[in-house]
Amino acid sequence: MHNLAYELWLGFGRRKLSFVDCVSFVAMRHYKVEKVFGFDKHFIEQGFEVWHL
Numbered sequence: 001m002h003n004l005a006y007e008l009w010l011g012f013g014r015r016k017l018s019f020v021d022c023v024s025f026v027a028m029r030h031y032k033v034e035k036v037f038g039f040d041k042h043f044i045e046q047g048f049e050v051w052h053l
Contacts, residue, residue, distance in 0.1 A: 001026050017042055 005022040012022070025046050028036070035049045043050050 001030065 001023070005019065005026045008025065009017060009019045009022040021040065021042050024036075025043075025048075027033075028048065033048075035051055036043050037051050039052050040050070
């Protein structure tokens with residue numbers, strides 16, 4: 001997972017997306033998580049459904 005996240009992070013450019021976000025994306029896809037609670041637009045851009053209050 002680390003290597004996949006690292007490759008994703010490099011592909012997006014280090015300043016545009018955090019490595020932590022990339023790890024989250026890879027883990028969420030691995031575990032088939034489709035929804036996230038948060039405020040980060042990057043999750044929407046990656047195709048996840050974002051829930052927030």
